[in-house]
Amino acid sequence: MKEIPQHLQARSGVNAVSSADRAAYNPRNNADPADAQQDAPLSADLSPYDIVKLARHPLRPMTSDYINLMFDDFMELHGDRRFGDDKAIITGFARLGQNRVMLIGQQKGKNTRERILCNFGMPNPEGYRKALLKMKLAERLKLPIVTLIDTPGANPDIGAEERGQAYAIAENIYQMIGLKTPIVNVVIGEGGSGGALGIGVGDRFAIMEYAYCSVISPEGCAAILWKDASHAPLAAEALKLTAKELLRLEIVDDIIPEPPGAAHTSPREAAATLKKALQRYLKEVTDTPLDILLDKRYGKYRRMGKFFEQQPQQAE
Amino acid sequence: MLKKKGVITDGLWIRCDACKGLVYKKAMEERLDVCPECNHHFRISARRRIEITLDKGSFEELWADMHPADPIEFKDRISYSERTAQEQKKTGLNEAAVVGLGSIEGKKIVFGVTDSNFIMGSMGSVMGEKIARAAEKAAETGLPLIIISGSGGGARMQEGMFSLMQMAKTNATISRLHDAGGTFISILTDPTMGGVMASYASQGDIIIAEPGALIGFAGPRVIQQTIKKTLPPDFQSAEFLLEHGFLDMIVSRQDMKKELSRIIDYLNGPAVENATEETVN
Ligand SMILES: [Zn+2]
Numbered sequence: 191m192k193e194i195p196q197h198l199q200a201r202s203g204v205n206a207v208s209s210a211d212r213a214a215y216n217p218r219n220n221a222d223p224a225d226a227q228q229d230a231p232l233s234a235d236l237s238p239y240d241i242v243k244l245a246r247h248p249l250r251p252m253t254s255d256y257i258n259l260m261f262d263d264f265m266e267l268h269g270d271r272r273f274g275d276d277k278a279i280i281t282g283f284a285r286l287g288q289n290r291v292m293l294i295g296q297q298k299g300k301n302t303r304e305r306i307l308c309n310f311g312m313p314n315p316e317g318y319r320k321a322l323l324k325m326k327l328a329e330r331l332k333l334p335i336v337t338l339i340d341t342p343g344a345n346p347d348i349g350a351e352e353r354g355q356a357y358a359i360a361e362n363i364y365q366m367i368g369l370k371t372p373i374v375n376v377v378i379g380e381g382g383s384g385g386a387l388g389i390g391v392g393d394r395f396a397i398m399e400y401a402y403c404s405v406i407s408p409e410g411c412a413a414i415l416w417k418d419a420s421h422a423p424l425a426a427e428a429l430k431l432t433a434k435e436l437l438r439l440e441i442v443d444d445i446i447p448e449p450p451g452a453a454h455t456s457p458r459e460a461a462a463t464l465k466k467a468l469q470r471y472l473k474e475v476t477d478t479p480l481d482i483l484l485d486k487r488y489g490k491y492r493r494m495g496k497f498f499e500q501q502p503q504q505a506e
Numbered sequence: 507m508l509k510k511k512g513v514i515t516d517g518l519w520i521r522c523d524a525c526k527g528l529v530y531k532k533a534m535e536e537r538l539d540v541c542p543e544c545n546h547h548f549r550i551s552a553r554r555r556i557e558i559t560l561d562k563g564s565f566e567e568l569w570a571d572m573h574p575a576d577p578i579e580f581k582d583r584i585s586y587s588e589r590t591a592q593e594q595k596k597t598g599l600n601e602a603a604v605v606g607l608g609s610i611e612g613k614k615i616v617f618g619v620t621d622s623n624f625i626m627g628s629m630g631s632v633m634g635e636k637i638a639r640a641a642e643k644a645a646e647t648g649l650p651l652i653i654i655s656g657s658g659g660g661a662r663m664q665e666g667m668f669s670l671m672q673m674a675k676t677n678a679t680i681s682r683l684h685d686a687g688g689t690f691i692s693i694l695t696d697p698t699m700g701g702v703m704a705s706y707a708s709q710g711d712i713i714i715a716e717p718g719a720l721i722g723f724a725g726p727r728v729i730q731q732t733i734k735k736t737l738p739p740d741f742q743s744a745e746f747l748l749e750h751g752f753l754d755m756i757v758s759r760q761d762m763k764k765e766l767s768r769i770i771d772y773l774n775g776p777a778v779e780n781a782t783e784e785t786v787n
Contacts, residue, residue, distance in 0.1 A: 346724030346732050351742055354752055356703035356723035364677040364709055368685075383661070383670060384704045384723070391674050405670040405701075406663045410728075415582035415663070430578040430666050439578065441667045491678045492638065494671035495631030496577035499569070 231450035232400075239423035241432050242408055244400040245379050246342075249454040251461065252311075252379065253280050253295030253338045259461035260468075261286055264293065267324055273353060276317030277308045278341070279389070281324040286336070286465065289472050292328035294321045294389050295338035298379070311380070312345040315358035318388045322362050325369060334372040334472055337389045342407065344385030359388040366391035367491065372475035372483060374468060376446065377401045378453075393478075393487050394471040395441070397433045398464070399448040403441070404431035444471075522546055538759045547716045547759055549696055551597065552604040552621035555654055559763055560608035560617060567606040569639060574601060574632050578666040586664040589625065597624045602657070603633040605640040607649075611767040613774065616644040618653040622697065628659025629702050634672025637706055641679035645686040650773050652766065654693040655707045658720075660700020673705035680709045689773050691766065694721050694744070694753075712754050712769060715744035716762075721752075 236244075244250070257264045257280070266282040268275045277297065284293040298311030321337075328335050344355055366373060366389075373392025381390070381403030397403060406414075408426035413419040436442040446467045453460035475483060520531050524546035534541065538558050539548040550558075556565050573590070580586040594600060602624035608617045618640045620627045637653065644651035661669040680690055692710025694703075696719035704723055715721060722742035730737060740746045747753045757765045 344723065346729045348729065348733065348735075348737065348741065351722050351724065351729070352750055354708075354750070356700075357708045357752060359704040359723070360673075360677065360706075360708040363674050363705060364681050367674065367678045367681055384673065384701055387670055387673055388704075403667060405661050405666055411663050425582075428578075428580050428582060429663065435578075436667060439667065441671065488678055488682075491671065491674040494675050495634050495668050496575045496665075497572055497631045497635060498575050499572045 232452060237423060238402075238426040238429075238432050238435075239408060241400050242380075242402050242422075242426050244452050244454075245402045247452070247454050248300075250379055251453050251457040252300065252340055253293075253297045254300065255457050256295070256338060256378070256461055256464065257284070257293070259458055260465045261293070267327075268320075270316045270319035270323055272319060273316040274314075276314050276320055278311050278313040278345070279317035279321050281320055283333075284336070286472070287469055289469065289476075290333055291336045291472070292324055292331075292333050293336050293338070294324065296341045296386075296389065298340060309345055311341045312343060313341065313385060313388070314345050314350050315353040315355050318344075318358040318362050321389050322365055325366070325371075325373075329369050329371045332371060334374065334476060335369070335392070336468060336472075337373070337375045337392070339375060339377040339381050339386045339390050339403075340379035340401075341382045341385045342380050343382035344388065356384075359384050362388045363391050367488060368484065370480060370484065372472070372478075372480075373487075374471045374475060376464065376468070377403050377442075378464070382407060391487075391491070393475045393483055394443050396444040396446055396467060396471065397436060397442045398446045398453060398460070399433055400452045401433060402426075402431040403436055404429050540759050545717060545758070547696060547718055549622055549656060551623060552599060552602075552619045555619045555621075556604065556608070556617070558759070559619075559654070559766070560610060561612065564609040565606055565617070566608065567604060568643070569605065569636055570600065572601065572632050572636065574630055574665075576664075577631065577668050578664075580664040580666065582664075589664065593624050597621060599624055601632040601636070602627050602629075603636040605636045605653075607643075610652075610763060610770060613767065613770045614649050615770065616640050616647065616649050616651045618651075620653075620655050620657055620702070622656035622658055622695075625662060625664070626659030627655075627657035627702070628662035628669070629657065629672050629676075629705075630662035630665040630669050631672060633662075634669075634675045637676045638679040641676070641683045641688075641690070641706075644688050644690070645679075645683045648688065650770055651683060651688060651690045652693065653690070653706070653710075654695060655698045655702055656695045657702040657707075658697040658699055658725075660702055660704075670701065673701050676706035677709060680706050684711075691769060693762070695719050697721070699723070699725060708752075713752070714755050714757050714762075714765075715747065715753050717744055717756050717758055719744045721747050 261284045263285040280295045280297050297308045299305035299308035374394045375390045375392045377397040408422040409419045411425035412421035433445045449456040449459045519528050522541040525544035527543040539550050576586045603620045605618035689711045691712045694715040698721050744756050
């Protein structure tokens with residue numbers, strides 16, 4: 191029997207959403223709801239900002255859906271033992287086919303009540319500390335770690351600052367670099383800046399086809415550089431935040447394909463593809479001797495970045 | 507040297523933008539750009555920081571010719587390469603970070619400083635690489651690593667995800683420095699925010715801040731817009747962080763060199779001092 195996280199039990203599920211809701215959330219902002227053919231294949235000329243909207247789609251499968259659709263067993267583990275239990279990050283033992291893993295997944299919530307409980311997927315320091323505690327447990331138990339990234343960013347509020355948001359994220363990044371167990375990271379929706387990286391360091395960094403990952407939200411970037419948040423589509427383009435761009439730039443290792451109309455049109459199919467990809471990554475990382483894996487992990491981050499040194503000559 | 511908005515330079519007198527008082531310019535300079543009236547610590551350049559922190563003439567800059575590439579061909583209203591060229595001209599620096607070897611009261615250290623005037627002191631590939639190399643230098647030489655951060659920008663958005671990954675790169679090298687038995691002293695100055703604070707800057711074995719410095723993860727304006735409430739008066743100040751347990755100490759600029767020297771003595775010295783003449787007698 192699979193245990194569904196308590197705070198998610200009351201959720202209505204993806205199928206309970208009306209077609210009117212679907213139309214209202216059309217990522218391409220079609221004026222005519224009849225155009226909102228969610229099951230139709232997406233056109234090839236989606237702009238980066240269209241993809242950002244798909245990644246934020248309220249019907250997009252999230253960690254709780256993948257727990258239901260993809261994992262063969264899940265046992266949630268709560269709490270950071272210091273302050274509280276952050277619902278924006280779900281952690282626990284999980285079984286994926288033959289693989290027993292520690293799952294760390296960001297959760298936005300599927301309806302208004304849940305979204306408020308999950309703080310719209312914006313974790314607090316206690317969420318990052320909970321994640322670290324469970325990852326340390328995985329290290330001791332020699333369990334690989336799977337993280338599912340889906341956050342607009344870490345929570346920007348008074349309490350988060352009082353409890354050391356920057357410190358919590360930095361500590362996770364610092365610890366994950368050297369954690370003596372394989373780590374696989376997948377961006378399933380939004381990969382929002384430091385809030386994503388706080389559970390996003392490891393041996394494989396993959397992204398789903400219509401997910402995105404960025405150093406700043408396109409709206410935030412537009413507000414600063416264009417002095418106007420409505421220029422978000424331009425910022426989204428400039429930031430090179432789509433899966434395709436990130437693969438070209440060698441920031442991500444792999445793109446996980448989605449159903450023709452994106453993951454929300456067929457969560458089951460999306461979960462099946464994600465499962466296969468995860469099993470492949472898990473095989474690769476668990477087949478690699480741990481000392482080699484850790485050297486490779488260190489080397490990958492150590493080489494990150496592009497700059498000139500002496501006469502203009504690309505170093506990397 | 508004082509170029510922050512609100513500071514009126516008028517011959518011998520300037521107006522402090524914190525207390526609005528008229529201050530004798532020379533008195534301000536003698537106090538290392540700290541207002542003699544209200545103790546406001548003005549933002550200073552990397553060069554000035556080196557001058558007031560390290561022994562005279564001891565700084566030997568490393569990897570000085572490293573400069574930014576344009577890895578994602580970023581363009582807003584101007585291109586990233588135009589922007590970096592402008593910033594280089596404005597600051598006389600190749601990049602926001604300056605690192606090297608130096609000494610404090612004769613004690614050798616690996617030293618780094620970031621200049622908040624250069625694209626807000628934000629961290630792109632060059633800053634990440636310089637900090638990583640400085641950490642490696644400290645691990646290799648066994649010298650203490652001291653980095654004085656000033657970054658309102660956090661991770662530099664013009665280098666996209668490459669900037670975000672510098673958070674992992676710098677932390678990776680700090681972790682190796684720790685594995686090698688090294689020590690990192692992180693000094694936070696006004697302002698140290700975002701991706702810089704959420705990476706190497708908060709990983710110091712000893713963390714010090716200048717009085718009144720703005721330090722945090724999310725910018726105060728972003729928080730204000732999100733929660734739609736007025737922020738507490740001291741919010742995200744060095745004093746607020748000390749109160750919440752995130753700093754070892756607040757040290758004023760005039761005392762910084764002396765206090766760093768005392769700390770280095772604790773790092774370098776043995777736990778039990780050798781018997782000296784006075785203890786023998
Ligand atoms: Zn003053």
